[in-house]
Amino acid sequence: MFRRAFLAHGLLLAGFGRQASVRYAALSTPVRIPLEAVKTPWAPVPFKAEAVARQARRVLLSGVLFRRSTTGERSELSAVCLTCTHEQCQVDFIAEPTALPRTDRVMTHPVFLCACHSSVFDAADDGAWIAGPAPRGLFRFRMRVDGDAVEIGEVEEEALFAV
Amino acid sequence: MKIRSLMLVVALMGSAAISSNAQSAQNARGAAQEKIYISLENLEKDNLAIVDIATFKEIKRLTVGSHPHGLTSPRSQSVLYAASEIGGVVTLVDTVRDQVVKTFHVGFGVEPQNGAVTPDGRLLYQPSYAGYWQVFDTQKEEIIDYIHTLGIGHNTVMAPDGKFVYLLPIAGGDGHWRRPSLGLPRTQPKEVTVVDAVAHKVVGTIPVGAGPRPGTISPDGKRLYMNVDDHMGFLVIDTAARKVISRATMTLTADEQAVRSRSHGIAVVNDGKEVWTNDVVHAVTYAFDVTVDPPKQIARFPVGRQPYWIVTSKDTKTVYVNCPSDDVLIAFDAATKKEKARLQFPKGTHNTRMTVVAAPRTTT
Numbered sequence: 001m002f003r004r005a006f007l008a009h010g011l012l013l014a015g016f017g018r019q020a021s022v023r024y025a026a027l028s029t030p031v032r033i034p035l036e037a038v039k040t041p042w043a044p045v046p047f048k049a050e051a052v053a054r055q056a057r058r059v060l061l062s063g064v065l066f067r068r069s070t071t072g073e074r075s076e077l078s079a080v081c082l083t084c085t086h087e088q089c090q091v092d093f094i095a096e097p098t099a100l101p102r103t104d105r106v107m108t109h110p111v112f113l114c115a116c117h118s119s120v121f122d123a124a125d126d127g128a129w130i131a132g133p134a135p136r137g138l139f140r141f142r143m144r145v146d147g148d149a150v151e152i153g154e155v156e157e158e159a160l161f162a163v
Numbered sequence: 164m165k166i167r168s169l170m171l172v173v174a175l176m177g178s179a180a181i182s183s184n185a186q187s188a189q190n191a192r193g194a195a196q197e198k199i200y201i202s203l204e205n206l207e208k209d210n211l212a213i214v215d216i217a218t219f220k221e222i223k224r225l226t227v228g229s230h231p232h233g234l235t236s237p238r239s240q241s242v243l244y245a246a247s248e249i250g251g252v253v254t255l256v257d258t259v260r261d262q263v264v265k266t267f268h269v270g271f272g273v274e275p276q277n278g279a280v281t282p283d284g285r286l287l288y289q290p291s292y293a294g295y296w297q298v299f300d301t302q303k304e305e306i307i308d309y310i311h312t313l314g315i316g317h318n319t320v321m322a323p324d325g326k327f328v329y330l331l332p333i334a335g336g337d338g339h340w341r342r343p344s345l346g347l348p349r350t351q352p353k354e355v356t357v358v359d360a361v362a363h364k365v366v367g368t369i370p371v372g373a374g375p376r377p378g379t380i381s382p383d384g385k386r387l388y389m390n391v392d393d394h395m396g397f398l399v400i401d402t403a404a405r406k407v408i409s410r411a412t413m414t415l416t417a418d419e420q421a422v423r424s425r426s427h428g429i430a431v432v433n434d435g436k437e438v439w440t441n442d443v444v445h446a447v448t449y450a451f452d453v454t455v456d457p458p459k460q461i462a463r464f465p466v467g468r469q470p471y472w473i474v475t476s477k478d479t480k481t482v483y484v485n486c487p488s489d490d491v492l493i494a495f496d497a498a499t500k501k502e503k504a505r506l507q508f509p510k511g512t513h514n515t516r517m518t519v520v521a522a523p524r525t526t527t
Contacts, residue, residue: 050421060421088423088444089469092488094511101205102230102249115488115513116443116469118204118230162423 079141103131205513227254233277237284290316334374
C-alpha cells in the first residue's frame with residue numbers, strides 16, 4: 001500500500017516537474033483565430049506571432065493552428081511553431097505521409113517534415129519528435145478558447161532563443 | 164590538263180572534308196559532358212540525381228548509400244565519391260557511364276559528411292560527425308590516417324593545387340549536441356584546420372570565431388570564403404596568412420532580422436570576381452563583389468524556399484541554387500543575375516547538396 005502510494009506520488013511529482021520545466025513567454029500581441037477557421041481536422045491555419053527576446057530583440061515566429069480530430073474539444077487543437085529545432089529551416093505539413101525518411105515507422109496521420117535534413121514531427125502529438133537530427137519536438141504555443149475565437153498568447157520561451 | 168587540275172581540287176576538298184569530320188569526331192569524343200550530381204535527401208532509393216547542364220534536364224538517377232550528404236570528384240572528373248549519413252558508407256560512382264562502381268564499407272564512422280578528394284584522386288578526406296576526418300587511400304581502399312579536429316566533421320575544401328585541404332568542423336548548437344546516441348565530441352573549436360593534403364599532417368589552424376559552415380576557395384587558392392554560424396554572409400580568409408581578413412554581410416530587412424536564419428551554400432562566380440551565398444530561411448540568394456575588401460553586396464534576389472546549396476558551371480558563368488523545400492533547382496545567369504531556368508523535381512524529393520562534374524565522354 002505504502003509502495004503504491006509512494007509510486008503514485010513520485011509519478012505525480014515527476015509529471016509536475018516535467019510540466020514546470022517548460023517555460024512560456026508572452027507574445028507581444030495575442031493572435032486570434034476564429035474557431036470556425038479550424039473546424040476541419042488536419043487543415044492547418046498559418047499565423048505570424050511576435051515576441052521580444054533578450055536584449056529587446058524582436059522575434060517573428062511562423063506557426064500553424066490546427067484541429068487534430070472532430071470532437072470539438074479545446075484539447076483537440078494544436079498550435080506549433082514551424083521552425084525546425086535542428087537548424088531553423090521551416091517544416092512542411094504532410095497530410096498523408098507515405099514512406100518517411102530516417103524511420104521505419106508507418107504513420108497513419110499527418111506529420112511535419114523538414115526538407116533540409118529530414119526531421120519528422122508528429123502532428124497528432126503537438127509536434128513531438130519522431131525521427132531525424134532535430135533534438136526535440138517543435139516549439140509549442142499556448143492558447144485558450146475565448147468566445148468564438150482561439151487566442152494564442154504564449155510560446156515556449158526556448159523558441160525565442162532558437163529562432 | 165584542266166581535267167587533271169579539277170580532279171586534284173576535288174581530291175583535296177574530299178581530303179579536307181574527311182579530315183574535318185575526323186576532327187569533329189575527335190572533339191566529340193574528347194569534349195567533357197558537364198553534369199550536376201544532386202543528393203536527394205528524402206529518398207532511400209534513386210537518391211542521386213544527374214542533370215545534364217547543356218540541356219538542363221535530369222538524365223539519370225542512381226542509388227547510393229542512404230542520405231547522401233557529400234559529393235566530391237578528383238581532377239580527372241571520371242569518378243565521384245558520395246558519402247552517406249546513414250549506414251556509414253561512401254559510394255564510388257563512374258561519372259563517364261553514370262554507374263555505381265562499388266560501396267566502401269570500411270568503417271567511416273558516425274554519419275560521414277562532405278569530404279574532398281585530392282586532385283590526383285589518391286586521397287579522400289572524409290569527415291565523420293563524431294569529430295574527425297579519415298584519410299581514405301582510394302587505391303588501397305583503406306583508411307590510412309585519422310585527423311582529429313574535435314567539433315563535428317562536416318565540410319571540406321580542397322585547394323586547387325591540392326597542396327592543402329581545409330577541414331571545416333561545425334561547432335553545433337543544441338540541435339547537434341543533444342542528438343541521441345551519437346557519442347559526439349563536446350568541443351566547439353570555431354576554427355579551420357589546415358592540413359598538408361599529401362602528407363596528411365596538420366600544419367595550422369585558422370581561428371574564425373564561430374562554427375564553420377560551408378566553404379569554397381578562389382581559383383588561385385589565395386582566398387577561402389566560408390559561411391559561419393550566426394553571421395548572415397561569409398568570412399574572407401587569407402590562406403597564406405591563415406587569418407580572417409574581412410567579412411561580407413548581407414543587408415537584411417527589419418522583418419528578416421527578426422527571424423533567425425543562416426547562411427548556407429557558397430560558390431565562387433564570374434572567374435573569382437564574385438561570391439554568391441544563401442539566406443536559407445528568408446529564401447534569398449546574394450551576390451557579392453569580392454574584388455574589393457570587404458566584399459560589396461551587388462545583388463539579392465528571391466529564390467525557392469530554403470536555398471541550401473550553390474554550385475556553378477565549370478566556366479562559373481551559370482549559377483545553380485538548390486531549394487529543397489520547393490524541390491526545385493534554379494539556374495541563374497551570373498552576368499545579368501537573372502533566372503535562366505528551373506528544374507522541378509517531384510514533390511518531396513528534397514534536393515540538397517550537389518556538385519558539378521565535367522565528365523569525359525565515353526569513347527565506346
